[in-house]
Amino acid sequence: MKITDILIPLIISAVLLTGLIKKVDVWSEFVDGAKGNFKTGIGIIPTLIAIITAVGMFKASGGMDFLTSAVAPITSLFGFPAECAPLAIIKPISGSAALAVLESILRTNGADSFAGRVASVMMGSSETTFYVLAVYFGATKIKNTRHALLCALLGDLTGMIMSAIIVRLLF
Amino acid sequence: MLKWIFSALIILSFIFGIFSGNSKNVSDAVLSESVNAVNLGIYLLGAMCVWGGIMRVAEKSGITDALCRMFSPLAKFLFKGISPKGKAFSAICLNITANLLGLGNAATPFGIEAMKALEKEDNCKDTASGNMIVFAVLNTASITIVPTTVAALRMKNGSENPLEILPAVILTSAATLFVSLSAALILNRIRRKKK
Numbered sequence: 569m570k571i572t573d574i575l576i577p578l579i580i581s582a583v584l585l586t587g588l589i590k591k592v593d594v595w596s597e598f599v600d601g602a603k604g605n606f607k608t609g610i611g612i613i614p615t616l617i618a619i620i621t622a623v624g625m626f627k628a629s630g631g632m633d634f635l636t637s638a639v640a641p642i643t644s645l646f647g648f649p650a651e652c653a654p655l656a657i658i659k660p661i662s663g664s665a666a667l668a669v670l671e672s673i674l675r676t677n678g679a680d681s682f683a684g685r686v687a688s689v690m691m692g693s694s695e696t697t698f699y700v701l702a703v704y705f706g707a708t709k710i711k712n713t714r715h716a717l718l719c720a721l722l723g724d725l726t727g728m729i730m731s732a733i734i735v736r737l738l739f
Numbered sequence: 740m741l742k743w744i745f746s747a748l749i750i751l752s753f754i755f756g757i758f759s760g761n762s763k764n765v766s767d768a769v770l771s772e773s774v775n776a777v778n779l780g781i782y783l784l785g786a787m788c789v790w791g792g793i794m795r796v797a798e799k800s801g802i803t804d805a806l807c808r809m810f811s812p813l814a815k816f817l818f819k820g821i822s823p824k825g826k827a828f829s830a831i832c833l834n835i836t837a838n839l840l841g842l843g844n845a846a847t848p849f850g851i852e853a854m855k856a857l858e859k860e861d862n863c864k865d866t867a868s869g870n871m872i873v874f875a876v877l878n879t880a881s882i883t884i885v886p887t888t889v890a891a892l893r894m895k896n897g898s899e900n901p902l903e904i905l906p907a908v909i910l911t912s913a914a915t916l917f918v919s920l921s922a923a924l925i926l927n928r929i930r931r932k933k934k
Contacts, residue, residue: 572902575885583793587800594796601795602788609787613780617773622748624772628764629755631748662741671779671892679898688893688904692886693911697879700850704875707851708858711865715926716872720879723919727880730914734907 612664619668623654627672648732651676651683655690656728660697660721667691685739689731697724779895786891794842806839807832817877817920818857818870827856831874841883850878869927876923880916883908 587594626632632654640650648656651673659666670691677683697720705713756765797803810832811823821828830853837846853874861868867875886908893901 572900572905575902575905579885580789580793583797583800583802586802587796590800592796592799597796597799598792600792601798602792604795605787605791606784608791609780609784613777616780617776618745620776620779621769621772622745622752624768624775625752625765626748626755628768629752629761630759631751631755634755658744661744665741665744667783667888667892668776668779670889671896674892674896679893679896679901684893684896684898685904685907688886688889689907689911692883692889692904692908693881693915695879695881700879701875703847704850704854704878705867705871708854708863708871709865710858710863710867710871713867713875714872714930715923716867716875719872719876719919719922719926722922723876723880723915726918727911727915730911731907734910734914735904738907738910739903 612667615662615664616668619658619662619665620671623669623672627676646729646732647736648728649683649686652687652690652732655687656724659690659694660724661699663696663699666696682735682739685735686731689735690727693731694724694727697721779892782895783888783891786887790841790885790887794840794845797840798842798845803833803836803840806836810835817873817924821857821860821870825856825860827853827860827870830856834874834878835882838878838882839884841885841887846878850874869923869931872927873920873923876919877916880912880919882912882916 584594587597623632636650636653639653643650643653655666655669655673658669670687673687674684679685679688697717701713701716701720705716752765752768756762807829811828814828814831814835815821815823818828818831821831830849834846834849834853837843837849854871857863857868857871857874861870863871885902885905889904889908890901893904
């Protein structure tokens with residue numbers, strides 16, 4: 569038994585137990601929370617359809633193979649799998665589009681392959697940079713965001729390089 | 740940006756398809772992949788809802804507040820000259836907590852509130868303050884404990900252990916955070932001195 573096997577049941581049970589002790593109506597709160605995410609989940613389906621269809625067409629046309637072999641010489645310098653390059657490009661721009669690209673990488677290469685693991689780690693360890701900056705600064709009157717984008721993209725680049733290095737070290 | 744990526748992908752597949760003789764596959768992909776997309780959306784819905792439900796219970800049980808208090812020393816270190824009693828401070832702590840628990844929907848409103856409060860407390864006109872940059876950068880790096888959506892996708896694609904990537908995710912996040920936050924803190928200091 570690994571720690572990761574018990575993590576989810578442990579968190580769920582601990583949360584429910586705390587709720588019961590604090591006399592929270594855990595049942596209706598659970599259903600309410602699930603409802604909230606249900607709406608979000610339904611909301612991302614149109615984006616998923618748009619990107620998955622476009623990526624699927626691109627793959628079927630042979631374009632994806634062309635792209636990955638074209639970027640392979642550059643990505644191999646960092647030991648980064650070329651199959652994950654499309655994810656690295658789209659991840660800072662759109663979360664649901666990245667989800668679609670991740671699905672395609674996992675389906676083609678297998679979830680437990682090197683590329684599959686690197687893609688999963690990259691997806692799990694970064695946010696949608698441009699979206700976050702647009703929403704957060706958009707809510708204020710700030711016009712000059714100074715070095716915010718530079719620092720955020722530096723982080724994305726680190727995530728891309730480190731995901732490959734760390735997956736190689738740990739598996 | 741997405742409109743260009745979307746259009747480029749489709750127009751390029753049309754052109755590639757003709758040159759490589761894969762036009763039939765491209766045509767089939769329109770139907771089969773859109774159906775796949777709907778299946779994927781439905782598939783993800785399950786994990787998203789369970790997590791959303793549990794996290795709502797966590798919120799109502801005061802778990803988020805307790806975590807929030809844990810983060811206040813970190814927030815004091817990252818944000819210079821911020822009042823621990825101010826509105827910005829509590830919104831920042833709530834935002835960090837929500838992000839950590841994977842509550843993207845809850846994190847965004849707190850984040851926006853924090854940005855507005857920082858803007859006011861730091862007296863910004865149209866230029867971002869150092870604190871605002873640090874906070875925005877913090878939010879562009881993901882610090883989720885359990886990446887449920889990724890795990891669900893891995894399980895769907897036959898992973899033997901969907902959560903095995905967890906240690907790698909945490910290490911990569913830490914490296915990402917370290918680099919982007921250090922860059923922000925260092926640049927804040929350099930640029931302030933110039934004035």
